[in-house]
Amino acid sequence: MGKQHVTFSDIARYTNFSKTTISRYFNRPDSLTPENQERIRQALIDLNYKENKVAKILAKGQTEFVGILVPNLYQHYFSEMLNQILLTYEEFGYKFLVFVGNENEEVEKRYLEELMSYQIEGLIIMSHTIPSAELKELPCPIVSIEREDEYISSVNCDNYMGAIQATRLLVRHGCDVLIHVNSPTSENTPAFQRIQGFRDFCRENSIRHEIIVKNMGVTHSTVSPAMRRILTEIEERYPYERKGIFFSDDTRANEFLNLLVRQYGTLPDSYRIVGFDNSPIAETAVFPISTVGQQIDVIARTAVKLLVELIRQKKEHPQEPLEIRHQVIMPVLYQRETTEYIGQGY
């Protein structure tokens, strides 16, 4: 990590080549003999030369930058996805310019302009304020994760199969009535498939069921009171049944579980609970929560890999329109204590 900055002139002086030759070494090394390439390579080591990537960008037109637009990093799902995307640097070598949009369309559009001005080679987008019909007009390849993706390539969790796994687990544990709790979800987002999968499975198997859709936010201050109201409703409606509840995410499942434990001193036998995401709270809840894990590492790697392929396609066939590809990743069911027998109490 030296402080000195070695220039092309320094290398030229050291090797007795012209500056033009040094420049050719960096941009078209094939135009030099292997011996001369080797002489320059050795000089770079001797001089402890630090590559100037910015100059290289101008020479080659490849920034090796990928832009990432996330809604927030407060929710574990997004921070872990970003974590896993950043780790792909080791495999693919792309560097990441990261922005958080906070659900503000105007801000996100400004970020996109900024990203384009840095000539990013591709974009991974997780935020959902800008419709894919608009995103497809951007000059670089795009891959989205878990958002509306009609006109752009995407990698998503197989939410439908995840819902079926969760629902089947509740049925296996002898629940009399199944309940799915979710917030209003647009039919064209991947997450809507959780509702669809739950409904289809219950109907096909003639299982008594209910879907509760309520606005409830993502933070404790809004989720907790919403869960309290839902608990009251459910206890009134199904006093004698064993209730199997599939929550759209672990945060909500955890808040509901806490209310039960505070009320009964344990998780009573009249409840079974499954969450979604396998976020850390599922494992560190007072009774570890059964959940559908999204394989975030696989989704992240698949998204970057797909983006790299699209970038290459665009370079090789700049005139052809990019194909749109949708890939889905199978989720994994984690069976923990909230679908086991823990304690008595109706």
Place this chain on the structure above:
Amino acid sequence: MGKQHVTFSDIARYTNFSKTTISRYFNRPDSLTPENQERIRQALIDLNYKENKVAKILAKGQTEFVGILVPNLYQHYFSEMLNQILLTYEEFGYKFLVFVGNENEEVEKRYLEELMSYQIEGLIIMSHTIPSAELKELPCPIVSIEREDEYISSVNCDNYMGAIQATRLLVRHGCDVLIHVNSPTSENTPAFQRIQGFRDFCRENSIRHEIIVKNMGVTHSTVSPAMRRILTEIEERYPYERKGIFFSDDTRANEFLNLLVRQYGTLPDSYRIVGFDNSPIAETAVFPISTVGQQIDVIARTAVKLLVELIRQKKEHPQEPLEIRHQVIMPVLYQRETTEYIGQGY
């Protein structure tokens, strides 16, 4: 978000200026008359010109990039800090190139080389594998957050005062013995001040106390069994006392609380608990956990602001050595249910 790329030639043709004049407009606008500046400015609007920042970097030598090196984004503390740093784009305009180092010194050194090759103007470093004596040799200004910072500027939480706040809260709630639980912490890291503050307060006020230092990791699989052993120890050693426990972070406090609730059906009156960080788990635990909040938003903004000042200093006085500044941010105490009376049971 147009697709077209407008070049200097296009602008020259449109305005009837030479390409040299257009280039001067971007690099030394003062060298043109106000009328000519206005004509070109209007042409850029008419042509929907997208700025090429990479070209601008070469012209001005200012990338507007800041590098960020974090140990991981799995722990909420780091993901929320990154979140808050990214949000400062709105105020300071710097773009962030982000790397996660995963505690691997060799990998982190490689990342630093890469960041330098992109001519970042400054670096914010949260990972701690590379000593500050080495970091100070890097060619750009550096600000660290919560790590050893002898030779570089830093912004840290006032950990000492945080420990005093936590300890005083436990004393106020009538604890007979105070216990601090932490993992081995190097004396030259800011977090060591949590141990120091606890010890000093107890000694100065002649309070019976104990410090338990154990390796326990940061994930459920290692923290949970470690907490189980500590609980057994504490129950044997202090069977009749009210125990006030100050944990070095909320993750550990939560695991300990869960063990108590599973054993007693509630948080018994013989325990009071305080965590550190005010991470989401503190609020969403089965009984919301009292904790010392780090004001992550203030720390993040202060760190970026300090870095921007150092960048400016370096530009204005490139020959002078950069001053080293250490700023501390006062934490905030959150009083929740784990320091209140909840239920009986010894």
